[in-house]
Each structure stands twice: as structure tokens, then as C-alpha cells.
Amino acid sequence: MFVLENGAKKGEEQRLQAISQAIRVVPHFPKQGIMFQDITTLLLDHKAFKDAVDIFVDRYRDMDISVVAGVEARGFIFGSSIALGIGAKFVPLCKPGKLPGEVISEKYVLEYGSDCLEMHVGAVQASERVIIIDDLVATGGTLSAATRLLERAGAEVVECGCVIGVSDPKVGCNKVNGKPLYILLEPREVENDF
Amino acid sequence: MSAYKDQDPRLHGIKTKIRVVPNFPKSGIMFQDITTLLLDPKAFKDTIDLFVERYKGKNISVVAGIEARGFIFGPPIALAIGAKFVPLRKPKKLPGKVISQEYILEYGRDCLEMHVGAVEPGERALVVDDLIATGGTLCAAMDLLERVGAEVMECACVIELPELKGRERLNGKPLYVLVEYMEI
Numbered sequence: 001m002f003v004l005e006n007g008a009k010k011g012e013e014q015r016l017q018a019i020s021q022a023i024r025v026v027p028h029f030p031k032q033g034i035m036f037q038d039i040t041t042l043l044l045d046h047k048a049f050k051d052a053v054d055i056f057v058d059r060y061r062d063m064d065i066s067v068v069a070g071v072e073a074r075g076f077i078f079g080s081s082i083a084l085g086i087g088a089k090f091v092p093l094c095k096p097g098k099l100p101g102e103v104i105s106e107k108y109v110l111e112y113g114s115d116c117l118e119m120h121v122g123a124v125q126a127s128e129r130v131i132i133i134d135d136l137v138a139t140g141g142t143l144s145a146a147t148r149l150l151e152r153a154g155a156e157v158v159e160c161g162c163v164i165g166v167s168d169p170k171v172g173c174n175k176v177n178g179k180p181l182y183i184l185l186e187p188r189e190v191e192n193d194f
Numbered sequence: 195m196s197a198y199k200d201q202d203p204r205l206h207g208i209k210t211k212i213r214v215v216p217n218f219p220k221s222g223i224m225f226q227d228i229t230t231l232l233l234d235p236k237a238f239k240d241t242i243d244l245f246v247e248r249y250k251g252k253n254i255s256v257v258a259g260i261e262a263r264g265f266i267f268g269p270p271i272a273l274a275i276g277a278k279f280v281p282l283r284k285p286k287k288l289p290g291k292v293i294s295q296e297y298i299l300e301y302g303r304d305c306l307e308m309h310v311g312a313v314e315p316g317e318r319a320l321v322v323d324d325l326i327a328t329g330g331t332l333c334a335a336m337d338l339l340e341r342v343g344a345e346v347m348e349c350a351c352v353i354e355l356p357e358l359k360g361r362e363r364l365n366g367k368p369l370y371v372l373v374e375y376m377e378i
Contacts, residue, residue, distance in 0.1 A: 030286075036289045038289050040281060040312065043272075044279075046272070046273070049269075049278075056303060072262055072264075073265055074282075076262060077281065080232070080265075081269050081273055083238070084238065084239055084270050089238075090230060091234060091331040094262075097219070100225045101213065101215055114369055123233060126244070136320075149320040194311075
């Protein structure tokens with residue numbers, strides 16, 4: 001679901017617009033045809049970055065969430081601050097070989113080939129309520145793998161939260177393994193002035 | 195400087211939450227695993243608070259965090275002190291125009307990159323990472339910031355491995371850590 005569809009609170013529309021304008025579009029990265037949504041420019045705008053985190057914190061604060069899982073690496077940038085804001089644990093979900101302890105792994109399919117996401121055994125207890133955070137959702141492959149990892153540990157994935165995602169259900173992802181998706185903004189298609 | 199020496203009561207809780215994993219990534223290394231610290235919301239908050247208390251009101255406008263664990267600690271510090279967060283990344287991850295700094299590892303080399311235009315000349319910056327070992331990565335990070343004319347005020351890490359003498363490698367730049375890990 002999109003924040004604006006959900007009946008944005010007064011002032012939220014302005015905050016979302018500022019957040020959107022702070023995101024830089026880089027054409028043809030990492031390859032031809034992709035309009036890359038670069039959130040690093042958002043991180044340079046203290047107020048807009050803080051507003052983005054606050055919107056998630058406001059949403060999740062009273063939902064009894066005990067775990068925020070963040071997808072390496074841009075999910076860490078938003079996820080750890082959200083975890084601190086709601087008093088939850090932060091659990092990093094990493095590429096293979098990064099986590100030092102015993103891990104569980106979940107493979108997922110890419111356009112060409114496959115990749116793998118890992119989580120520490122014991123990080124999450126059965127029936128904990130979890131949200132998963134990443135900067136952007138495209139096909140939903142990574143978030144699906146993340147959801148499966150958490151469910152294998154017995155946790156309940158309440159929602160996935162992303163700064164950017166595509167709203168059209170025919171084109172983009174609006175549920176991940178049947179779990180709701182909460183997205184602040186749509187991707188911008190046009191290169192902007194940065 | 196190490197906060198541990200000053201005996202802030204929060205430090206004991208932080209130190210005990212860090213898990214040491216022997217022989218990772220290779221034999222002989224006692225890996226300092228901060229993921230267990232992140233599982234304790236109070237200890238994680240205390241970690242951030244200790245840095246924020248030190249840096250708030252000091253006119254620091256940039257917090258640069260080193261990929262990937264610096265992305266966990268850096269942004270909350272940046273948000274709390276009113277600074278921008280600038281990610282310093284492995285090659286080819288940043289989509290825009292970058293400057294690169296190579297650095298030497300025990301075996302071979304690596305490279306750190308920063309977006310052009312992220313930091314302006316004269317800005318006062320911090321570099322944040324979870325741990326300082328030999329200091330090679332932190333040096334590369336400082337080089338990137340200084341090359342664009344920023345002033346690196348301090349490097350801030352949760353953990354220091356003093357036996358590896360990383361502090362000496364920082365060319366006189368101050369280093370602030372919360373805890374030290376000694377093998378003995």
C-alpha cells in the first residue's frame with residue numbers, strides 16, 4: 001500500500017514530496033535501460049532523511065514489532081534507525097560469507113543467475129513480529145527471500161517497508177509472499193537536476 | 195581515547211553484548227561480532243547515545259560511514275546530530291560520479307569510493323565504522339574526505355583492537371572508541 005493512498009496525514013504530503021525530490025535518478029545504472037533511484041542524495045538532506053525514518057517509526061511504533069530486519073546494505077541505512085525509533089532489535093540480512101556465526105541461507109533468482117541472503121541462527125525467536133526494510137522494491141525477489149528466512153525461523157513477518165516501489169500491481173510488486181508492502185514513493189522515471 | 199577507560203556505566207552492557215567468533219573469516223582471527231549488540235535495543239541505543247553525546251553541538255555536518263557495518267551505526271548518529279550521512283562504498287556500488295581511494299590489505303588491495311559532490315570543502319566530518327583493526331580502511335576514508343576539502347574531526351568506532359596499532363596509522367587524527375578488545 002502506498003502512504004498517500006492510505007490517507008496521508010496533514011503535512012505528510014509535503015514531507016513525501018520533499019523526500020521524493022531529494023532522490024536522484026541516475027540513468028542506465030547498473031546497465032542500459034535502468035533508471036536507478038539513488039537514495040544517497042536523500043541522506044544528504046537531513047530533514048528529508050529524518051522525515052522518511054519518522055514516517056516508518058510512526059507507522060510501526062504501536063504495532064508490537066520486536067524485530068526490524070534490514071537487507072544489506074541500503075536496508076541497513078534506514079532499518080537501524082527505524083529499529084532504534086521503535087525500540088526493536090535490528091537484524092541484518094547479509095550476502096553470503098559476511099555473517100560470522102551459524103547462519104540460515106535462502107537462495108533467490110535474479111534476472112541472470114541467482115543470489116543468496118543469510119541470517120544468524122538465533123537472532124529471531126519463533127513468533128516474534130518482524131518488519132523487513134529495504135530502500136527499494138522492484139521484482140520483490142530479495143524481499144521474498146528475506147521473508148522466507150524469517151518465517152523459517154518461526155517469526156511472523158507483519159510487513160515489508162520500502163522507501164521506493166512501483167504502485168501498478170501489473171508492473172510492480174504490491175505483496176511479498178502474501179505479506180503487505182508499505183511504500184513511501186514511486187520511482188521517478190525522469191533524470192532530475194542534481 | 196577510549197570511553198571504556200572513563201567507566202561510563204553503559205559501557206559494560208555494550209562490551210558484554212559483543213560476541214567474539216573465533217577463526218572467522220580465517221584461522222587465528224577472533225572476529226568481533228556486533229550483530230549480537232544490535233539484538234539488545236537498550237545496549238544498541240546506549241552505543242548510539244554515547245557517540246551522539248560526544249558529537250552533538252560540535253558543528254559537525256558530515257557523518258561518513260564505511261560499508262556495510264558503518265551503515266548501521268553512522269545514520270542514527272547523523273540523524274541525531276543534524277548531519278548528512280555519506281556512505282563510503284566498495285567499488286561500483288555508487289551509481290553517480292565517484293572518487294576512489296585504494297588501500298593495502300594484508301594480502302592485496304581494496305578500494306573505497308565516495309560520490310562527487312556529497313561533501314563540500316570546509317565541512318567538518320566524522321568517519322564511523324564498527325571496528326578499527328589496522329586502520330587501513332579508516333585511512334582510506336579520511337583520504338577521500340580530505341581530498342574534497344573536508345576536515346576530518348575524528349574517527350569513531352565501537353571497538354578497537356589496540357594490538358594492531360590502527361590508532362598510530364591515523365596520521366595524528368583523533369580516534370574515539372567505546373571498547374577495546376585484547377587477546378590476552
